Each structure stands twice: as C-alpha cells, then as structure tokens.
Amino acid sequence: MEIAFEKLGGLVPAIVQDEASGEVLMLGFMNTESLELTQRNGEVVFFSRSRNKLWKKGESSGHVLKVHDVRIDCDADALLIRATPVGPGVCHEGYRSCFFRSLNRGGAAQVIAERTFSPDSAYAAANPQPAKDSK
Amino acid sequence: MEIAFEKLGGLVPAIVQDEASGEVLMLGFMNTESLELTQRNGEVVFFSRSRNKLWKKGESSGHVLKVHDVRIDCDADALLIRATPVGPGVCHEGYRSCFFRSLNRGGAAQVIAERTFSPDSAYAAANPQPAKDSK
Numbered sequence: 276m277e278i279a280f281e282k283l284g285g286l287v288p289a290i291v292q293d294e295a296s297g298e299v300l301m302l303g304f305m306n307t308e309s310l311e312l313t314q315r316n317g318e319v320v321f322f323s324r325s326r327n328k329l330w331k332k333g334e335s336s337g338h339v340l341k342v343h344d345v346r347i348d349c350d351a352d353a354l355l356i357r358a359t360p361v362g363p364g365v366c367h368e369g370y371r372s373c374f375f376r377s378l379n380r381g382g383a384a385q386v387i388a389e390r391t392f393s394p395d396s397a398y399a400a401a402n403p404q405p406a407k408d409s410k
Numbered sequence: 411m412e413i414a415f416e417k418l419g420g421l422v423p424a425i426v427q428d429e430a431s432g433e434v435l436m437l438g439f440m441n442t443e444s445l446e447l448t449q450r451n452g453e454v455v456f457f458s459r460s461r462n463k464l465w466k467k468g469e470s471s472g473h474v475l476k477v478h479d480v481r482i483d484c485d486a487d488a489l490l491i492r493a494t495p496v497g498p499g500v501c502h503e504g505y506r507s508c509f510f511r512s513l514n515r516g517g518a519a520q521v522i523a524e525r526t527f528s529p530d531s532a533y534a535a536a537n538p539q540p541a542k543d544s545k
Contacts, residue, residue: 276519282459288423288437288488297432302423302488314515324417347519348508349501353423353437355509366484373483374490380449384411384482 279352280307286322289354291365294343300365301373303332305354310345317342319356336397338362363392414487415442421457424489426467426500429478435500436508438467440489445480452477454491471532473497498527 280287286304293300303321305313309329312320319340323330333339339361346355364371368390375388415422421439428435438456440448444464447455454475458465468474474496481490499506503525510523 276513276517278517283418290425290434290437292434299425299427299434299490302425302483314513345513346509346522347511347513348437349503349505349510350508353508354513355434368484370484373485373488374481375484376482378411378449378480378482378489382411382413387481 276347276351278307278310278347278354279350282352286324287352287354289319289321289356291319291340291356291358294357294359298372299374300340300358300360300371303330310354313342313356314345319358332365333361336362336367338365338397340365362397367394367398369394369397411482411486413442413445413482413489414485417487421459422487422489424454424456424491426454426475426491426493429492429494433507434509435475435493435495435506438465445489448477448491449480454493467500468496471497471502473500473532475500497532502529502533504529504532 278287285306288302289305290302291300304324306322309320309322319332319342321330321332340358341361343357343359366373366375369392370388371391375386376384377387378384413422420441423437424440425437426435439459441457444455444457454467454477456465456467475493476496478492478494501508501510504527505523506526510521511519512522513519
C-alpha cells in the first residue's frame, strides 16, 4: 500500500508500544528506508530529524526494539510499531518510556515514573559524551 | 514547560491511548490552541492539517475522547493523551482504533480488527456526505 510520507516531507510518525504491557514507549519518525530496514531486520530504525540521518534505536545503548508487528492507520500517515524493548528502558533520560512526565493544565510537567537505569552508564561505553537518541 | 511546537511548524504529534485497555487508538496533531482546549474542556481537540483548522474529535460522530491525562515526552515534542473513548470506536472507517491494519514486509496491509460500527450511520446525521475526521 501507499504510505503518505509526503505529508511530512518524507516522514511519518511511528509510535512504539510495548507489545507485552501495552505501554507507549516513544514516538519517532520513519522514512521509507528506515521502515524497510525496520521490517527487514526486525529492529526499529528511525530517521533522526535533528541529525538528518538513519538512527538505529539502541545503537549506542544496546536498548534495541525488537519488532513484533507494524500497524498502519486509516489515512496511511502514521505507524504503530508493537515491539519488545531490550534492556531497562528506551528513554535516553533513563526511563522505561519517554512519556515519563504528566502535563497539567497550567503547562507544568511532573515526573510520574521511576528511573529504571542510569543514562550515564548506558551511553558511556560507546560515547564519551552521552549520546542523545535525538528525534 | 516549553513544548517544541516549532519542530513541525506549530504542531506536535499527539498519540491517543485508551486509558483502560491500553490500546493505541489514533494519532493526531495539536497546536497550542488545541492543546489548551483539550486540557481546559477535558475532550480532545486536534488541529486538522488537511482542513487547516481546529478539529474537535467526535464533532460529527459524537465519538468524543474524554481526557484522563496528558503526558509529554523527554524532548517535549510529542504528546500522549490517555483517554476514554465515548462510543464504539474512534476511526471514521468504523473501527475501534485507526490502527486496524497490519503492514507486512512486502508493504501489503491486512485488516486485523472487526468493525465495531457503521461509519455511514455514525456520520449521516450531521453530514449528508460522510465526514472524514481528517488529520
């Protein structure tokens, strides 16, 4: 089927959900190549907007996302990747999910989750400067 | 906190998840005004890119999304709205979730859910032409 990559300049948003728990872990973007690699190799590859290149999730930390299945929405402009996260969490700030803060009506954010790992340790091996898995 | 609306020309992607079941229901986009309305009134309002205006989810069908809480990710460029869907489904094609198709490695889509309502009936009252809740 045709995926509507053109709506966002060649990208579609890709939600990652923990296949077992149902927790929404993160949102990234994919272009055609990253989707193809994700499906071919069974591990999630995004396209990093800030770095303007393919970005294998977990390339620094080892916290890869094993693909269970890929779903597409009615308008073919968003993806839902159901996956098994390898490691204690997907967030470069040390949480299981990137959505670790609640936003109140006044616009203030409150941390609602516990850290599951130390980001410094996880990223130190590969990078002297802790690498941010930047979307 | 500052939300990174500037990354997508004033919009951020907003994932909607069923608060009770954990099912990911849809993805829309929000600008500052739609987020403010969503939080103030407790029902999800998106910004429609195709219609270039605010779009109250359920304005035609009555299938509104009652907000449970709003979460924001580490980079402050994506929202997760945990909500209770009113009615049999959120998708204008008659499914509980807009992610009702699986995408295989060859790029073919397969419907993996049952229809929960008739889109023709749901949208007929308000619109002679079935209105598409277009993102």
